[in-house]
Amino acid sequence: MSITTLSSREFNQDTSRAKKAAADGPVFITDRGKPAHVLLSIEAYERLTGGHKSVVDALSMPGLSDIEFDLAKCEIGLRQVEF
Numbered sequence: 001m002s003i004t005t006l007s008s009r010e011f012n013q014d015t016s017r018a019k020k021a022a023a024d025g026p027v028f029i030t031d032r033g034k035p036a037h038v039l040l041s042i043e044a045y046e047r048l049t050g051g052h053k054s055v056v057d058a059l060s061m062p063g064l065s066d067i068e069f070d071l072a073k074c075e076i077g078l079r080q081v082e083f
Contacts, residue, residue, distance in 0.1 A: 001025040
């Protein structure tokens with residue numbers, strides 16, 4: 001895996017180079033010399049996130065039914081308003 005660093009200007013001028021480099025590893029995109037963004041291939045992103053694409057997928061993971069939590073009761077004070 002190789003890490004590539006491109007300035008924002010280089011990224012804008014040669015997006016295809018950045019996409020090709022992302023196949024080999026992350027591409028750091030800098031703004032004024034400081035890392036601002038990271039470009040990853042979809043495969044690398046899915047490995048990093050565990051492959052879950054939505055909240056529904058994440059909540060339907062096996063074993064989550066064993067987790068217990070209690071929500072604290074919250075009371076909101078309301079007052080009447082005259083119009």
